[in-house]
Amino acid sequence: MARMIQVVVVDDEEQITDILKEYLLFAIKEIEIHAFNDSLAAKAFIEQNPVDVLITDFKMPRFDGVQLMESVSPNLRKIMISGYLSEIGEERLKDLNATFFSKPVPLRTIAKLVSEYQEELS
Numbered sequence: 001m002a003r004m005i006q007v008v009v010v011d012d013e014e015q016i017t018d019i020l021k022e023y024l025l026f027a028i029k030e031i032e033i034h035a036f037n038d039s040l041a042a043k044a045f046i047e048q049n050p051v052d053v054l055i056t057d058f059k060m061p062r063f064d065g066v067q068l069m070e071s072v073s074p075n076l077r078k079i080m081i082s083g084y085l086s087e088i089g090e091e092r093l094k095d096l097n098a099t100f101f102s103k104p105v106p107l108r109t110i111a112k113l114v115s116e117y118q119e120e121l122s
C-alpha cells in the first residue's frame, strides 16, 4: 500500500492552491495537502513538519518560489509552476533541482509526478 505522502502547495493566488488541492485529493489516495497563499508561512510549516513534496509558484510577494526552494532540505521533491520561468535564469533553475511547468497548471501531469514520488517513497 502506498504510504501517506505529505505535499505542500504554495501560490499567492488562492484560486490556484484551491484547484491544485482539489485535483490532487481527487487523483491520489493517501495524500495530505497543506496549502499556503503566504510563502513565509509555508517556509515555517516546512521547517516544523515532515514534508515530501513542495509545489510552488515563483512570483509571490516578500519571498518568492526560488527563495522558498533554496530554503528547504534538498531531500524534498520540488515542482515549480510559473508563467515567468524565463526570468529566473538557466543556472539558477538547474541548481534548484526541481521540475518546472508553465501556467496554466497542468493538473494531470503534476498528479502523475506526485504519484511517482509516492511510489519511490513507499
Ligand SMILES: [Mg+2]
Residues within 6 Å of the ligand: 011, 012, 013, 057, 058, 059, 060
Ligand atoms: Mg504568483
